[in-house]
Amino acid sequence: MRTNRFSNALLAILSAMLLNSLPAQAQDMPTVNLVIRNGHFVPAILEVPANTKFRLVIKNEGPGAEEFESVELRKEKVLAPGVTSFLIFQPLKPGTYKFFGDFHPETAQGQMVAK
Structure with a gap:
């Protein structure tokens, strides 16, 4: 029983340490913003850092639902009107x-x- 309490306490401490380190890592990650407005992406051409993990923040300003989808990148995200969300991209090779x-x-x- 005593070992079980010790294990639970150790697990709680390690979990807290891990959770406290996550925001710092996320803050260091480059962020690229994309808006969906009236069925259009703004900007239509996004420049992102090559060979670097990054976050894409997507905001749907349109009156209806919209989706960000890329077959090449194997990513998709549906956003309701007025919703902001994000996707994390692993490092991409230079290209379009x-x-x-x-x-x-x-x-x-x-x-x-x-690039």
Whole structure:
């Protein structure tokens, strides 16, 4: 029983240490912003750092739901109107990657350029 309490206390301490280190790591990560407005991505061309893990913050300012999707990048995120969310990208090789929105496929088109 005493060993069990010690194990639980140790687990709690280690968990707290891990959780306290996560925000610092996230704050150090480059952030790129993208807005979805009236079925369009703003900006339509995003420049992101190549070979660097980064966060993409997406805000849907439109009146309806919209999606960020990229087959090449294997990422997708559906956002309700007025919602802001994010995706974490592992380091990308230099190049251009297309993304789109399923709810407005004719206008919600964009490119991510890793430099």
